[in-house]
Structure formats: C-alpha cells, structure tokens
Amino acid sequence: MNTTSFCFPSIDQLHIGFIGAGRLGKALAWSFSRADFRVSAVASAVPADALILAESIPGCVEADAQTVVDTCDLVFVTTPDSAIANTTAALRWRPGMAAVHCSGVTEVSALAKAERDGALVGGFHPMQTFGDPVAAMASLPGSTITVEASEPLMASLEALTKRLGCRVNRLPPGMRGRYHAAAGYTSQFINALFGEATEIWRSWGATDEDALKALLPLAQGTLASIASAGISGGMPGPVSRGDVSSVGKHVAALSLLGESTISFYRQLCASTVPLALAHGAIDLALAQRILAVLQTGRETGTQREKLDPPTLIFAKSA
Ligand SMILES: NC(=O)c1ccc[n+]([C@@H]2O[C@H](COP(=O)([O-])OP(=O)(O)OC[C@H]3O[C@@H](n4cnc5c(N)ncnc54)[C@H](OP(=O)(O)O)[C@@H]3O)[C@@H](O)[C@H]2O)c1
The missing domain is CATH 3.40.50.720 (NAD(P)-binding Rossmann-like Domain)
Structure with a gap:
C-alpha cells in the first residue's frame, strides 16, 4: 500500500x-x-x-x-x-x-x-x-x-x-475473504433458509406465497429481537427454552422428508446450542440432551448420561 x-x-x-x-x-x-x-x-x-x-x-x-x-x-x-x-x-x-x-x-x-x-x-x-x-x-x-x-x-x-x-x-x-464470507451469513444465506423452510411448507401443499407471508414477519421479529437483546439473548425457539421434547418431534418429522432435510436441520439446530449455553438459558446437561436427541430423534436411556466432549464440539463445528 x-x-x-x-x-x-x-x-x-x-x-x-x-x-x-x-x-x-x-x-x-x-x-x-x-x-x-x-x-x-x-x-x-x-x-x-x-x-x-x-x-x-x-x-x-x-x-x-x-x-x-x-x-x-x-x-x-x-x-x-x-x-x-x-x-x-x-x-x-x-x-x-x-x-x-x-x-x-x-x-x-x-x-x-x-x-x-x-x-x-x-x-x-x-x-x-x-x-x-x-x-x-x-x-x-x-x-x-x-x-x-x-x-x-x-x-x-x-x-x-x-x-x-x-x-x-x-x-x-x-x-x-473471511470478511465477505461472513457477510453472506446475514445476506444470501437468509435466502437459503427461506428456501429450505418454504420447501418444508410445500410438503403439505402450502404455496410459496403462503410460506413467505408467514415466514417473513417471523424473520423480521427475530431480527428485531436480535437488535434489542443480542444474538444469544434474542434467540427464540425450543433450544432457547431447553425444550428437548420439541426438538425430538422436529427430528422425527423432518426425518420423513429425506436425508438432506434432516441433516440441514441437525446442523442448524446444533449451532443454536452454544448460543443458548452462552446466554445461560440451558446448562451443560441440557445441552447434551438436546444434542443427543438431535442425533437419535428421541431421548434414549438415561437422559442425563454424559456425552463425549467431541459431541459438544459438534454443536460448534457442524
Ligand atoms: N450489487 C451488490 O449488491 C453489491 C454490494 C456490494 C458491493 N458490490 C460491488 O460493487 C461492484 C459493482 O457491482 P454491481 O453489482 O454494481 O455490478 P453490475 O451491476 O454488473 O455493474 C457493473 C458495471 O460495470 C460496467 N463495466 C463492466 N466492465 C467494465 C469495464 N471494463 N469498464 C467500464 N465499465 C465496465 C458495466 O457497464 P455497462 O452497463 O455499461 O455494460 C456494468 O454496468 C463489484 O465490485 C461488487 O462486488 C456490489
């Protein structure tokens, strides 16, 4: 320079x-x-x-x-x-x-x-x-x-x-390179999330217009929540409430729609676990149960059974 x-x-x-x-x-x-x-x-x-x-x-x-x-x-x-x-x-x-x-x-x-x-x-x-x-x-x-x-x-x-x-x-x-890639997460990757959600809506016969009209205000509400309460504090959804059972129902339902649908959900949902942990909305034991149910679709065995540390890393790297 x-x-x-x-x-x-x-x-x-x-x-x-x-x-x-x-x-x-x-x-x-x-x-x-x-x-x-x-x-x-x-x-x-x-x-x-x-x-x-x-x-x-x-x-x-x-x-x-x-x-x-x-x-x-x-x-x-x-x-x-x-x-x-x-x-x-x-x-x-x-x-x-x-x-x-x-x-x-x-x-x-x-x-x-x-x-x-x-x-x-x-x-x-x-x-x-x-x-x-x-x-x-x-x-x-x-x-x-x-x-x-x-x-x-x-x-x-x-x-x-x-x-x-x-x-x-x-x-x-x-x-x-890394700066511009990061910008994509709140730019074009939002389009990818809308595309995925809309495809799920199509599975019961809803139109893309129905989906967009319903999902857009939801997204705008989430953005407003992030603006006022921060990335982890403003996060909605079952993981933020430690609701293991609802995550299990999602996994069971989306598994019926094919491997790419469920694996995309698993990656995204696992990525919300560290945010809920950071905000103190869930503790480590609950985080482990959520990650376990994400993999299996149900709460198996002793729900508080310890997972290996790499399983928690999955939440970050998936
Ligand atoms: N679009 C976005 O959302 C966005 C956001 C942030 C940054 N940027 C950046 O802004 C820059 C421009 O992007 P853009 O979206 O505006 O692209 P664009 O709409 O395709 O416009 C580029 C313009 O450059 C002209 N051009 C092409 N080759 C040229 C040359 N050799 N000499 C003179 N003019 C030439 C073209 O002119 P003619 O019309 O005369 O053919 C065209 O209108 C890029 O570096 C992009 O990364 C874009």
Whole structure:
C-alpha cells in the first residue's frame, strides 16, 4: 500500500468519478451527489449507460475511463469484481489522486497499477444489497461501509462514509475473504433458509406465497429481537427454552422428508446450542440432551448420561 505522504483534497473539494455505471455505481453516485459531493464524471463499458447516469446528476459528464481518471481526484472502480484489475491496469493514474474499488472480497491489491503510478488505493465496500439502485440508495444510510486504505485516503473514506450517514468499519489488509464470507451469513444465506423452510411448507401443499407471508414477519421479529437483546439473548425457539421434547418431534418429522432435510436441520439446530449455553438459558446437561436427541430423534436411556466432549464440539463445528 502507498505510504507516500502528500496532500489529498478535502472531501468537499474532491472531484469524484465512477468507472462502471451498474447497480452499485448508480446508487453510490446518486448518494454522493445527494450528500452535496461533486460527482464529476462517469464512464462505463457501454457509454450510453454512463450517459444516463451522468445526466441524472447535476454537473456530471459522461466520459471515457481515462478522462475520468484524468479529471477526478477520487475514482471509484465499480465494474464487476472480475474486471477491476484489468480495468485499472489499462489506465494511467497519477500521484495525488486515489483509486478505490467497492468489492467486499477482492483485495485492494487489484488496484496495483494505480498504486504503481503513484495513486493512493483503497477499498470502500457498502454492506448493503444493490439489486435495485433506487431502493439501495434509500437503504444506504444506517448501513456499514468497510474501508481499507492508508492515510491520507483512509481519513477521506471515513469522512465520506459518515457524510452518507453510514457507519465505518475498518478492515486490515488480507481479511477480505473471511470478511465477505461472513457477510453472506446475514445476506444470501437468509435466502437459503427461506428456501429450505418454504420447501418444508410445500410438503403439505402450502404455496410459496403462503410460506413467505408467514415466514417473513417471523424473520423480521427475530431480527428485531436480535437488535434489542443480542444474538444469544434474542434467540427464540425450543433450544432457547431447553425444550428437548420439541426438538425430538422436529427430528422425527423432518426425518420423513429425506436425508438432506434432516441433516440441514441437525446442523442448524446444533449451532443454536452454544448460543443458548452462552446466554445461560440451558446448562451443560441440557445441552447434551438436546444434542443427543438431535442425533437419535428421541431421548434414549438415561437422559442425563454424559456425552463425549467431541459431541459438544459438534454443536460448534457442524
Ligand atoms: N450489487 C451488490 O449488491 C453489491 C454490494 C456490494 C458491493 N458490490 C460491488 O460493487 C461492484 C459493482 O457491482 P454491481 O453489482 O454494481 O455490478 P453490475 O451491476 O454488473 O455493474 C457493473 C458495471 O460495470 C460496467 N463495466 C463492466 N466492465 C467494465 C469495464 N471494463 N469498464 C467500464 N465499465 C465496465 C458495466 O457497464 P455497462 O452497463 O455499461 O455494460 C456494468 O454496468 C463489484 O465490485 C461488487 O462486488 C456490489
């Protein structure tokens, strides 16, 4: 990362440019403009796409990518991840400016050519879904933006983040793979959970619409509960109540629907046991009984019979 120290314009003086007029590029450019920053130039693979975006922002022009770099101080490379390195490598950058990408998983080193040319480089990853740029712009305030850069760029990215009404998350270099994977748990993996639950609803003839209408408010209630009581304190469900019998009924019912259904349930349910333990909702003996019933579908033998420590580890690693 470039450690050369030189003056970088204050955020109100910055000419901001975008290369890539896609979903995120649009939402971010609009958000910066709405926050009274100067979004000066936009390029895209299809110039007509850049023109549409440029015409929607006062003072912004459509240009080719090199002109965006030549006329702006801070350039967001908002192409798909696979094009960030090649797009950056094809351009001439200069000292005193900055190149930033918005990917969660791509390392900042994808901007190596800009850095070699003397520019500052960084990452600016909004933790939000940009499926629909208009909706994304509305949901951006209050979101977290993960920033990675050296000074003086870091201070500027943090100031931009705060002006957008977002929360700053600093990420050390080399962590993007695990950071982005973790984000998936509360992003696309929620879709997988809805998909699984909906498939179970289908097994008695319910429609996907029935399922979604019932499950969505439930999920929203859970999110509200997490927001107010925390991950373990806000966890609902039988494990949080130490209700071994109900877990056994779930196992028996889902075993009839096939191996993948029951094994997915086992993994998820086992993962809730350490949370209930951490919150003090159950003790170790109850945790062991829940894990045992998860494996067998019924409470066998002496329900308080001790399980090997690895069985408890199953709760964490499953
Ligand atoms: N979508 C999300 O939810 C989300 C969330 C966080 C971060 N991100 C990150 O944001 C970045 C952009 O993602 P996106 O979802 O906005 O992708 P996208 O909708 O596919 O937009 C990418 C845009 O880049 C343009 N482009 C492609 N190759 C180019 C090139 N060589 N030169 C100039 N422009 C080029 C395309 O332009 P044309 O339209 O002109 O063909 C396209 O509109 C990615 O790094 C992604 O990881 C996305």
